[in-house]
Amino acid sequence: MVPLSKLKSLRLVRLLSPSTFASRAEILIARDLKPSHFSVQNRILCRQFTSEISEDQHNFTVNYLITSCGLSPEDAISTSKWIKLQSPENADTVLGLLRNHGFSTIQISKFCKTRPQLLLARPEETLLPKLEFFSSLGVSREDLAKTLVLNPNLLQRSLEKQLVPTYNFLRSLLPEKNIVSVFKYNSSIFLQAHTKKVVPNIAILRELGMPESCISLLLAHCTHALIHDTEKFRQVVKEVKEMGFNLEKSTSVLAISIMCRSYYKRILKRNCEVYSRWGWSEADVLSAFRRRPECIALSEKKIMQTMDLLVNKMGWSSEIILKSPYVLNYSLQKRIIPRCSVVRVLLSKGLINTEKLSLHSVFGPVEKEFLERFVDSYLGEVPQLLCVYQGKVDIQDV
Numbered sequence: 001m002v003p004l005s006k007l008k009s010l011r012l013v014r015l016l017s018p019s020t021f022a023s024r025a026e027i028l029i030a031r032d033l034k035p036s037h038f039s040v041q042n043r044i045l046c047r048q049f050t051s052e053i054s055e056d057q058h059n060f061t062v063n064y065l066i067t068s069c070g071l072s073p074e075d076a077i078s079t080s081k082w083i084k085l086q087s088p089e090n091a092d093t094v095l096g097l098l099r100n101h102g103f104s105t106i107q108i109s110k111f112c113k114t115r116p117q118l119l120l121a122r123p124e125e126t127l128l129p130k131l132e133f134f135s136s137l138g139v140s141r142e143d144l145a146k147t148l149v150l151n152p153n154l155l156q157r158s159l160e161k162q163l164v165p166t167y168n169f170l171r172s173l174l175p176e177k178n179i180v181s182v183f184k185y186n187s188s189i190f191l192q193a194h195t196k197k198v199v200p201n202i203a204i205l206r207e208l209g210m211p212e213s214c215i216s217l218l219l220a221h222c223t224h225a226l227i228h229d230t231e232k233f234r235q236v237v238k239e240v241k242e243m244g245f246n247l248e249k250s251t252s253v254l255a256i257s258i259m260c261r262s263y264y265k266r267i268l269k270r271n272c273e274v275y276s277r278w279g280w281s282e283a284d285v286l287s288a289f290r291r292r293p294e295c296i297a298l299s300e301k302k303i304m305q306t307m308d309l310l311v312n313k314m315g316w317s318s319e320i321i322l323k324s325p326y327v328l329n330y331s332l333q334k335r336i337i338p339r340c341s342v343v344r345v346l347l348s349k350g351l352i353n354t355e356k357l358s359l360h361s362v363f364g365p366v367e368k369e370f371l372e373r374f375v376d377s378y379l380g381e382v383p384q385l386l387c388v389y390q391g392k393v394d395i396q397d398v
Helices: 004-016 022-032 040-067 073-079 088-100 105-114 116-120 123-136 141-150 152-156 159-171 176-185 187-191 198-207 212-221 230-242 250-259 264-276 282-291 293-297 300-313 318-323 325-329 332-348 359-363 367-378 385-389
Strands: none
Touching: 040 073, 073 105, 088 105, 088 116, 088 123, 105 116, 105 141, 116 152, 123 141, 123 152, 123 159, 141 152, 141 176, 152 187, 159 176, 159 187, 176 187, 176 212, 198 212, 198 230, 212 250, 230 250, 250 282, 250 293, 264 282, 264 293, 264 300, 282 293, 282 318, 282 325, 293 325, 300 318, 300 325, 300 332, 318 325, 332 359, 332 367, 332 385, 367 385
């Protein structure tokens, strides 16, 4: 039997500290009393005691996630499985830090839902130095918040052992402005031990003759490729060379980037079928890929809409497009449709000759040059031409 004095002390703990957590109570019970010392009645009492404490703790955590972090009741209940708050003080300080570094209410809610454990982190000792470090790179408050919401694991990495060494490595190869770009769009490199994958992969590229300018381009804009498993990366680079790419050209960088994506083989197979609907053979697709690697990563919808406009409405053959596949990468809404609309109006009025039109003459020039050549020069004959270009007037109404 448990002495009455000990049972009273347990009740006293409950009375003096109603928010005591189950884990602490269990430690107290386990330390002071052995299971064999309990009668059945006393063991039931202890289970009820710890259950009440655990329930109080859970209710406080859920309530805090709803009222302070902005989670819905459903999300708060789900998230509370990963965190048990003892008091609001530490979590309040964490949220204050986030707000001071540009986090909006919605971003804080997403952050807490994704990585609630960080509410238990030491704000001044652990989080603040990392937030100040990222800010020192030149990252804006807006971009810092966006990146950390998408990749909160960055705040769980060691500043001295992981973040600073990665920055120093990047700085040895890239200008400061490109490091900001890496942080914004490829921040996962800060989660990796760069010496295990990135450094060996760069060594492979140097060994095969890729110049530093292309290596820097790959590191700055296609960082994901260099985080690839080293043997798989070596195989990708080998395939790129066998396909006829010159590692001294930037197109090889794009090819490596695309072929390192997990979806590459699936999307290559799909797009070979899509392009075949327009008369391209598999060899044609690979030829286009060598000229413009991005064309293989386009969505089926984008390919079909662009080819339909260029072939069926503009009259260019798919063979001509094959020779200039870069056109497929342009935005339909911002470049292809507006320019095609202007050209169709001019053709319908006999103001330009089809034989003198080429894909490059229509889509190659920058906007100012295109407007001077195809719009400004014909405003006397077609006053509404600029409105056609801007999408304010349908070509049928001109």
